[in-house]
Amino acid sequence: MIKPSENPELWDFLNSLQYGDLxxxxxxxxxxxxxxxxxxxxxxxPVFPGVGLITLPELSWRSFEDPLDIVQIGQSVSCMFLQFDTWNGEARLSLRETRADPFQAFADRIEVGQELRTRVTKLLPFGVIVEISDEEVEAVIHERELMGEAATAQENGIKVGDDITAVVLGLDRERRTLSLSQRQARPNCG
Known part of the structure; x- marks a missing residue:
């Protein structure tokens, strides 16, 4: 723990910040x-390489495997201040909050029942993760909504990179989730 008496300049700076400051x-x-x-x-x-910390979820709206897919050492960034971490004496920051949420813009343009072109990005034990074509939006298609009778996506022959046409079953703006079904897509569309 970094005490205010040990580094008053740091604490004065952090105490001067307000939520939303860039x-x-x-x-x-x-x-x-x-x-x-x-x-x-x-x-x-006094301890860390910088006063600001961006936790991994605050780097980007889209999912990523490696933070290097989003930022590089030496890169200049503008971030939104979220909170003062009094234990570590650091400013918690968000890079993603400085950008529009692509999910909300996407949600404005789609409707339940609409068909979407997707690409499989990851196989899961309970389904697949797909990326919506030309969007920065991902969704899960649960195994019960995949074509075929096999128990898993792999058993149905689905691979990363496959294109799948899926129907929008539901949308939750607050949770940023999209429910999709390959089963309900029109035949010969995917």
């Missing part, structure tokens, strides 16, 4: 739990 800096380290940012207007941190 802060700029450079990515200085990428760890398995997040990305450290050396803030342009912030003091040095």
């Amino acid at each position: 802060l700029s800096g450079k990515v200085v380290a990428i760890e398995r739990f997040g990305v450290f940012v050396d803030l342009d207007d912030g003091p040095d941190h």
Whole structure:
């Protein structure tokens, strides 16, 4: 724990921040739990490589395997301030909140019953993850909504990279989820 008496300049800076403030800096380290940012207007941190930390979920609206798919060390970034982590003495930041949520824009353009072109990006024990063509939106098609009688996507011969036409069954804007069905798509469309 970093005490205010040990580093008053750091605590004064962090206490001056308000939720929603835009802060700029450079990515200085990428760890398995997040990305450290050396803030342009912030003091040095006594322990960490930067005063700002972007946790992995706050890097991007889209899913990713490696933070290097989103940012690089030395890259300049503008982030939104979320909160002051009083235990570690750092500013929790969000890169994704500085960009429009592609799911919400996508949700404005689709309707239940609409057919979508998708591409399989990952096989799961209970279905597949698909990316909606020309969008930054992903969804799960559960195995019960896949074509075929086999128990898993692999047993049905589905592979990563396959194109699947699916019908929109439902949409939850708050949870950012989309329910899809390959079974209910018109024959010969996928």
